[in-house]
Amino acid sequence: MMSRPRFRLMTLVLMVLTALAMLSIVVLAAENGETGDPWEGLVVTFGGITIAWASAQMGLLQLLKGIKIGDKPLLGSPGLIWLANAALGVLGMVLAATQAGVPWLGALAQAIIAVFAASGEFEFLKRTTSPGNSP
Numbered sequence: 001m002m003s004r005p006r007f008r009l010m011t012l013v014l015m016v017l018t019a020l021a022m023l024s025i026v027v028l029a030a031e032n033g034e035t036g037d038p039w040e041g042l043v044v045t046f047g048g049i050t051i052a053w054a055s056a057q058m059g060l061l062q063l064l065k066g067i068k069i070g071d072k073p074l075l076g077s078p079g080l081i082w083l084a085n086a087a088l089g090v091l092g093m094v095l096a097a098t099q100a101g102v103p104w105l106g107a108l109a110q111a112i113i114a115v116f117a118a119s120g121e122f123e124f125l126k127r128t129t130s131p132g133n134s135p
Contacts, residue, residue: 053092061085082123086115 064084067074075081090111097107 050092050096053095057085057088057092060088082119086119089115089118 061075061081061084065073065075065081075084090108093111093114094104094107097110098104102110
């Protein structure tokens with residue numbers, strides 16, 4: 001566990017780095033002749049495919065949790081449930097991206113990055129490693 005003074009120092013350093021990153025975004029945008037925010041034209045949409053797949057993904061995950069092979073459940077550990085959910089999420093994001101005209105390989109790379117960004121490497125390692133090998 002981290003001591004309180006060290007935690008405060010780390011928090012201060014992270015706050016300074018965040019402020020510098022925000023300032024650098026503004027400076028870089030000004031250097032390129034842009035006057036507004038760099039994310040001014042950003043539009044995020046959720047289409048029908050995304051909404052439908054989220055429902056289907058949760059249903060499929062619950063169905064897979066209920067399947068047993070012998071006496072053992074197919075998804076008998078939190079790690080397997082996480083992996084199945086991640087795989088279904090990647091599949092859904094690839095479907096949505098390819099429907100929007102993104103090339104297949106690009107869509108796959110974006111989907112994998114999104115899953116790791118959403119859940120984080122720590123969560124992946126926590127769910128998929130044995131208790132003796134955890135970081």
